Amino acid sequence: MGAVVLILLVFLVVVILWVVGIYNGLVRLRNAVKNAWSQIDVQLKRRHDLIPNLVETAKGYMKHERETLESVTQARNLAQNASGAAKQGAAESQLSQALSQFFVVVERYPDLKANQNFLQIQEELTSTENRISFSRQAYNDAVMMFNNRIEMFPSNIIAGMFQFVRADFFEIDNPVEREVPKVSFS
């Protein structure tokens, strides 16, 4: 009689430990997703902070490109004040477009391209763009791991019990950014 109780007890303890292990794993993954998401925000903010400097440096050299500069500044202000994930996403991709427009125009100003300050800011911007895409990538990887765990047996049972919800992937919803750039030789 005592032996049976003992075996049952041991079994119970093992099951509890197992559930705790899976639960902790899920929490760790969920936190990784949250952390990765906040990283994207950090990098977007970094980009906003860089742009006034960029415009200030370029101003002296690009007297005839007021429009381009203004559109960059405007897009930046819009992106900074946007609220809500959807709006923010749209504003950010607008800003990306304005910036790439700007860098096309810069090609016409060799003096500006040789300026040390400008080169520094350009490196920072390049890096920031990379960081944004790497943190998106890291976020999506984290989401993938989390979702896999939530859906796979046996962890899906525990996930269901404690109401872990699938996280969403970060998708680029601007069709322009998704397209492969067209190159025309005319």
Add this chain to the structure above:
Amino acid sequence: MFELIRANKRRSMILMSVVLVLLLLLGFAIGFAVVPATQPIQLGNSPFPLPIGGMIGMGLALLVWGVQALAAFFSGDRLLMAAAGAKEIRKQDHPRLFNVVEEMTLAAQLPAMPKVYIIENMSLNAFAAGRDAKHAAVAVTAGLLSKLDRDQLQGVIAHEIGHIANRDVLFMTMAGIMVGSIIMLAEMFLRMMWYSNLSGTRRYSSRRSSRSSGGDGAKLALLVLAGILAVVAPLLANMLYLACSRQREYLADASGAVYTRYPEGLASALEIISRNPGDKASISKATAPMYIVNPLQAGQRSLSSWTSTHPPIEERVRILRGMGTGASFRDYARSWGKIAGRQAASMPASALAAAQSSTSTRSVETQESASQRQRDTGDLLRRINQFRFIQCDCGVQLKLPPEYNKPKVQCVRCGTTHHVPSGAH
């Protein structure tokens, strides 16, 4: 990935214990050679000659091991960086390198950015060291900075960050220092044997061995054993080290491809590195296995032998190029299996199951020209050698050597006079 990390930890433990046994044996040998006296003790009911010197030697070896292990654990990265002649840099010294490291930190989701070091050497190489992801460092040579463009540099850094994320660095740092210490001890012992054979041993043996009951036969046998051990131990330690390090290279390549989603960056970087065999003079044997390509064997062809720490570069490049449009561990494993002609045993199942991802379509950023890159590297070297920099309004940067001691300097382009900030390096 956790599987990888656990496997690495386990391997590190095994290596540590084997090295410990080797060290103890070596300590015994050295102790015995110095004091070849034995003390008969009662073991069961037969007398057993206990070698006192050997025991003391073993104790000392244990002490050495403990100190080494602690040193390796707590400041292994700094020790190795110092051994490689690397200097730590700050962001303003080379923003691009710093940014690339930070980008890869993000991509690999490391908890902290590794410290960045530069090696003043025109050969092309890089390595990583450290204890864990929070206490790590990467080092690149100045030659690498001046020869690679941004994408290639990113590939190399991604490989190094891969070593950090896979917890290779602890193993490599520990092993580097431990194997080094065994080699050192063995060399010391062999030199001692040489001299003691001329004087010491004979004197001791004539005076004391008559007292010990074990007899000369056993002692001679022990001495010979010790000699053999001193020759074999370093080789053995090295072999162990090598056996573990090649798989890590493949794995770090795979991680690099996954982080950048751009295997071509690392592939072309490796190609450039293999075409530029650098000078080997400044690289010690102990740190060699940690570099991205083996600096002591660069340029040699017979690399696929089991004695090399790194897989042949050509093979690594072909595997990376064979990944096609995919950039996940699975793609790397597939390409690896095809090119190395073996089952993909180096990739654990969990890594393969995760993250099916494809190469990113890179936005073509304006790349710096090669001359700009060389200028930047020159600036970096000047900066760590305490040149002063003055930014003129006309866009020119004035570079003043540390021995320039006039209070003013004129811009070479526009002629503006600048005050030299005193003491501000």
